[in-house]
Amino acid sequence: MSSAAPPQVGAAAQKPKKVGLTERGRAERKLAWMLCAPAVFVMILVTAYPIGYALVLSLREVDLRFPNEGGFAGLDNYITVLSSGLWWEVVFNTLLITVISVIIELILGMIIALVMHRAIFGRGAVRTSVLIPYGIVTVVAAFAWFYAFSPETGFVNNTFLSPDDKAWFGEKGSALTVVIFAEVWKTTPFMALLLLAGLTTIDEGLYEAARVDGASAWQRFVRITLPLMKPAIAVALLFRTLDAFRVFDSIFVMTRGAQDTQSVSILGYDQLISRLNLGLGSAVSVLIFLMVLIIAFIFVKGFGASVPGQEEGR
Amino acid sequence: MAEIKLRGVTKRFPDGTEAVKQMDLDIGDGEFMIFVGPSGCGKSTALRMIAGLEDISDGELEIGGEVVNDRAPKDRDIAMVFQSYALYPHMSVRDNIAFPLKIAGASDEEVTSKVEEAARILDLDRLLDRKPANLSGGQRQRVAMGRAIVRDPKAFLMDEPLSNLDAKLRVQMRTEVSRIQQRLGTTMVYVTHDQTEAMTLGDRVAVMRAGVLQQVDSPQKLYDHPNNLFVAGFIGSPAMNFFPARVENGRVTLPFGEAPAPAGVEASGDVIAGLRPEDFEDAEFAPEGHDNALTFDAPIVLTESMGSETYAYFTYQGGAAQSDELNELAADAGLTDLPSSGENQAVARLDPQTKAHEGATTRRWMNAGKLHLFDPHDGHNLAHGDATPATAGGRQESSPQQPVAGTNEP
Numbered sequence: 232m233s234s235a236a237p238p239q240v241g242a243a244a245q246k247p248k249k250v251g252l253t254e255r256g257r258a259e260r261k262l263a264w265m266l267c268a269p270a271v272f273v274m275i276l277v278t279a280y281p282i283g284y285a286l287v288l289s290l291r292e293v294d295l296r297f298p299n300e301g302g303f304a305g306l307d308n309y310i311t312v313l314s315s316g317l318w319w320e321v322v323f324n325t326l327l328i329t330v331i332s333v334i335i336e337l338i339l340g341m342i343i344a345l346v347m348h349r350a351i352f353g354r355g356a357v358r359t360s361v362l363i364p365y366g367i368v369t370v371v372a373a374f375a376w377f378y379a380f381s382p383e384t385g386f387v388n389n390t391f392l393s394p395d396d397k398a399w400f401g402e403k404g405s406a407l408t409v410v411i412f413a414e415v416w417k418t419t420p421f422m423a424l425l426l427l428a429g430l431t432t433i434d435e436g437l438y439e440a441a442r443v444d445g446a447s448a449w450q451r452f453v454r455i456t457l458p459l460m461k462p463a464i465a466v467a468l469l470f471r472t473l474d475a476f477r478v479f480d481s482i483f484v485m486t487r488g489a490q491d492t493q494s495v496s497i498l499g500y501d502q503l504i505s506r507l508n509l510g511l512g513s514a515v516s517v518l519i520f521l522m523v524l525i526i527a528f529i530f531v532k533g534f535g536a537s538v539p540g541q542e543e544g545r
Numbered sequence: 546m547a548e549i550k551l552r553g554v555t556k557r558f559p560d561g562t563e564a565v566k567q568m569d570l571d572i573g574d575g576e577f578m579i580f581v582g583p584s585g586c587g588k589s590t591a592l593r594m595i596a597g598l599e600d601i602s603d604g605e606l607e608i609g610g611e612v613v614n615d616r617a618p619k620d621r622d623i624a625m626v627f628q629s630y631a632l633y634p635h636m637s638v639r640d641n642i643a644f645p646l647k648i649a650g651a652s653d654e655e656v657t658s659k660v661e662e663a664a665r666i667l668d669l670d671r672l673l674d675r676k677p678a679n680l681s682g683g684q685r686q687r688v689a690m691g692r693a694i695v696r697d698p699k700a701f702l703m704d705e706p707l708s709n710l711d712a713k714l715r716v717q718m719r720t721e722v723s724r725i726q727q728r729l730g731t732t733m734v735y736v737t738h739d740q741t742e743a744m745t746l747g748d749r750v751a752v753m754r755a756g757v758l759q760q761v762d763s764p765q766k767l768y769d770h771p772n773n774l775f776v777a778g779f780i781g782s783p784a785m786n787f788f789p790a791r792v793e794n795g796r797v798t799l800p801f802g803e804a805p806a807p808a809g810v811e812a813s814g815d816v817i818a819g820l821r822p823e824d825f826e827d828a829e830f831a832p833e834g835h836d837n838a839l840t841f842d843a844p845i846v847l848t849e850s851m852g853s854e855t856y857a858y859f860t861y862q863g864g865a866a867q868s869d870e871l872n873e874l875a876a877d878a879g880l881t882d883l884p885s886s887g888e889n890q891a892v893a894r895l896d897p898q899t900k901a902h903e904g905a906t907t908r909r910w911m912n913a914g915k916l917h918l919f920d921p922h923d924g925h926n927l928a929h930g931d932a933t934p935a936t937a938g939g940r941q942e943s944s945p946q947q948p949v950a951g952t953n954e955p
Contacts, residue, residue, distance in 0.1 A: 439598050440631035443702075444645040444692065445619035454644075458635040 282520065288513035295507035308514035318498070318515075322522075325494040328407060329475040332414045336471055337464070339415065340422030347423065348430045358427075365420040373484035376413040380485075403490045410492065413481045418474065422467050429463020430456070465534035472530070473523055495519050547609030547699035547732055548574050549595060555603035556590050556756075564590040566756040567604070572734060577726050579747035580736045582779070583877035587756040589704055592736045596625050596702050609699050619648075624693035628705040630685045632677040632692075638664075639673040642691040649696070663695040666725065683714045687721075694725065700732040707742065719745060740780050744768070752776050754873070774817060774924035775870040777917055783822050783856060784874070786891040787866040790818035790918070792927075797916065800861040800889070801841040804913035809928040812920070816927060817866045819917040822856065825893030827901065828908035837914035844906045846890060850897065857893045857901045859909065865889045870924045 252260075289308050292301035312318050343361055350357045364372065379385045380399040388396055400406045433456065441451045457464075479496040482488060488497045499519060503512030549572040556565040565587040572578045580588035593599040595606060597618035606614055613621050624645070632641050642663055646656045664670050667687045677685055686706060693701055706722070707715045723746055726733050737743055743750045744764040752759040752767065752775070760772040764780075771777035777785050791798045792813050797806045799818055826832065828840050843859035893909065901907045918927040 434629070434631065436627055436629045436631040437633060439618075440625070440627060440633075440692075441644075442598065442618045443596055443623065443625045444696075445648045446644075447619070450648060455633065461635075 285513045285516050285520075288509050289517045291510050293509040293513075295509060301510070304510060308510045309518070311511060312514050312518060317493075320491065321493045321495055321498045324407065324492060325476060325478065325496075328411055328414065328478055328494065329472055332411045332418075332475050333468065333471050335411075335415050336419045336422045337468065339419045340426050340467070343419065343423035344426035344430055347427050361423060362420045364417050365424075367417065369417060369480040370484060372417045373413055373481040376409060376416070376481075377485045380409050400486055400490065403492055406486050406490050406492045410478070410481045410485060413485075414475060414478060418471060422471055425467035425470065426460065426463055429460040429467075432463075433459045461534065465530060468534075469527060469530040472526055476523060476526060477519070495522075548572060548607070549700060549732060549734065550607040551591075551595075551604065552607070553604035554591070554594060554601055554606055556587070556594060556599060557602040564756050565594070568758055570751060570758065570761060572732060575730045575732055577723075577733045577735065577746060577748045579743040579750045580734065580753060581738065581740055581743035581750055582753035582759075583873070584738055585755075586753040588736045588738075588753050590756075591753070592702050592704055592734060595700075595734060596623060597621050622699045623702055624696055624698040624700075625702040625704065626686075626689045626693050626706045628708055630677075630689040630706075630709075632685055632688055634677055637674050637676055638669060638680070638688050638691075641677065641688055642669075642695050645692060645696045659695050660691075663691040666694065666728070667691050667721075682710050683718060686710060686718060690722070690725065694729060694731075698731070700734065701726070703733065703735040705736055705738065708737070708739070715742075722746065741782060744780065750780075752779060754779075754870075770926070770929075771917065772926055772929060773870070774819070774868055774919040774926075775874065777819050777919070777926070778871060778874040781821060783892045783894070784878075785819045785821050785917070787871060787919075788818045788820075788861070788889075788891070789863060789866045789921075790816050792816050792918065797913075797918065799839070799913075799916075800863040801909075801911065802839045804837055804839055804916065807914075807916050807918060807928050810918050812918075812927050815921055817868060817871075817919045817921050817924075819919060820891075820911060820913075820915060822892045822894040824912040824915040825891075825895070826910045826912075827895050827899045828910045830896040830899070831910035835912050835914060837912065839911050839913050841909055841911075842906050843893075843909040845901050845903055847903055848899075848901055853897060855895045855897050855899050855901065857895050857899065857907075858890055859893065861889055861891060863889060866921075868919075868921055868924055 290304060290306070292304040292307070294301060347354070347358050347361060367375075377400075380387050382388050382396075382398050387399075397405065399409050437455055437459075438451055441455050446454065477496050478494050479500070482492055482494055482497050483500075486492045488494075488501065493501070495515065496519065499512055499515040501512075502508050502515055506512075549570075551568050551570045554565060554568045555563060557563050568591060570578075580591060582588050590599060594601050595608070597613070597616060597620075601614050605612055608621055608623065633644065636644065639660055642660045643656045646659060651659070660673070661670075664673055667690055669684070669687055669691060672680060672684060672688075677688065680688065686709075689706065703722070707718050710718060719742060722735075735742075735746060737746075744767075747764060749761055750764055750767055751761045754775050760767060760776045762770075767776060767780050771780065771785075774787070778787070788800050790800075792806050792810060794813070795806050795810075797804050797816075797818060831838065831840075843857075843861070845857050845859050847858040849856040849858075895901060899907075919925065920927060
């Protein structure tokens with residue numbers, strides 16, 4: 232931006248080409264940058280620096296158990312991770328949890344949003360009570376469901392099955408089911424809230440028009456509600472997918488990754504904290520970061536491109 | 546096409562307020578019926594009950610000979626144009642117009658041909674692939690009309706369809722609406738608060754006040770023979786002038802002098818007299834051959850020249866006429882906030898060559914033969930004899946005018 236100050240004449244000659252930026256406009260832009268500067272600085276400190284440092288670490292052989300060894304490793308860490316069967320299994324687990332839980336959350340969230348939107352009495356009470364699970368700390372919720380599904384002490388087996396019937400955390404399938412269940416229970420309200428925000432922007436008059444035009448309730452939902460909620464649905468899906476992809480707490484509390492239930496975050500944690508292999512762990516972190524970027528890109532391009540112009544919806 | 550009949554139709558909201566009270570009305574097949582009245586008079590609620598968007602608390606609604614009280618809007622075969630147009634923002638003009646047809650399961654060829662037909666009638670051909678956001682107000686209005694006419698419904702319901710347009714476009718669209726109704730010959734119920742729209746568009750006009758039908762008549766009859774003070778004050782622009790007056794022995798004493806009472810008035814005592822602005826004139830331009838003319842001196846407060854005519858506001862001796870109806874009309878027009886409200890002022894429509902100007906006192910002529918006298922308590926027109934507001938005007942009427950012949954084919 233701040234290249235060497237050009238000679239006055241040159242600046243004057245260039246002026247006509249740069250249309251629109253008056254003296255006042257430039258001063259305003261400068262002020263804008265100055266006002267943003269503190270925030271930009273903090274952002275760089277807390278996000279850009281750690282990301283950059285992780286990137287550096289991932290290219291080195293760093294193991295805290297042997298602090299004096301190591302050095303530049305190139306892409307060795309990445310090759311190790313990507314060529315390991317464990318990594319791909321963990322990625323599969325994570326995607327499985329993400330896709331299933333987000334789909335269920337979307338459907339349940341939509342139903343809850345419609346109910347909240349149409350609630351005639353006790354609107355405030357309904358909305359508040361629906362939000363309670365989201366207000367509970369994830370670790371606490373994970374423990375609650377862990378105890379609920381524990382074979383001897385939990386209410387699930389004692390109420391619906393016999394105590395010894397099922398060891399939920401004894402095998403991969405049922406353990407992942409409980410993890411997904413806990414995720415859905417906790418974050419559906421968030422999904423519902425995002426969808427409700429989209430729902431309230433739709434003009435009631437459109438529904439009246441559609442009713443007069445002969446549309447049934449289902450046709451109104453499919454032809455009016457869904458298309459007009461597309462931006463809200465896209466945002467809700469994006470948020471929840473990225474969130475679900477980083478699932479950690481529930482698995483950590485319930486299985487610690489046993490029975491092959493590791494997610495990518497658990498794997499990264501294992502490498503970094505349990506095994507103190509900073510190089511390998513950083514490579515996993517960078518790969519997670521890249522995958523999150525790809526998911527976000529797909530959502531923004533896939534949905535964002537066809538999102539109807541904001542002004543049309545109003 | 547169908548008749549619409551309302552029998553004692555009432556709308557009561559959960560809090561007990563009655564928006565529409567015991568409405569009786571017959572709307573003929575192919576008739577253009579206008580509901581008009583100040584805001585909050587229940588005209589839109591009445592329309593929404595016909596559409597099925599509001600439940601009917603009491604009474605019976607028939608469309609095409611069938612009672613439809615309990616039918617959903619989609620089963621009533623009516624089309625509606627909303628004040629906001631309610632166009633589907635995510636659909637192109639073509640899809641908006643095609644929506645009711647697609648919902649009804651029409652074939653692709655039928656949809657295409659009917660949409661194109663509607664687009665041609667409304668001159669929307671070139672806009673079919675645009676989104677509503679990229680249309681002007683008038684174009685959106687036409688798309689909303691297109692969505693209504695494409696289905697060939699039994700009746701069109703229009704809820705203040707022109708009120709979001711600017712004044713010039715409104716006049717243009719008014720003729721457009723009239724043209725389309727005549728061309729299609731479909732029964733139309735049209736809600737407006739604009740009495741000019743009501744007068745120019747309708748075969749018949751239903752004037753409503755506080756949920757009660759005041760009078761149903763042709764525009765000219767409403768203008769010439771208002772049933773009561775409210776109708777008299779609401780219909781006409783500038784509004785009718787009202788003065789306190791006294792009737793005795795067949796003579797009316799006005800602030801300007803004395804005149805014979807209109808035919809049919811038998812009451813005596815204090816009354817409210819009404820006279821339209823065009824029944825005043827400058828004495829020097831006074832038309833010949835009026836027996837009941839009065840002349841008097843009028844101090845002019847203000848003149849407004851319209852080119853083809855001049856409105857002169859003048860004051861007179863004595864207080865202003867007072868009644869609930871007049872207060873309500875003044876409130877609806879926002880006149881109660883003006884400093885001059887409640888003053889003894891009247892307006893005359895004069896020949897444009899008048900010499901009247903602000904501050905002058907000129908000789909004024911009035912045609913006392915056109916006087917209307919109203920009961921100051923319940924507001925009914927004393928020439929009509931009875932004291933109850935006519936709620937069943939529609940039934941007394943002879944069969945409504947048939948629309949001008951035109952193509953009925955979609």
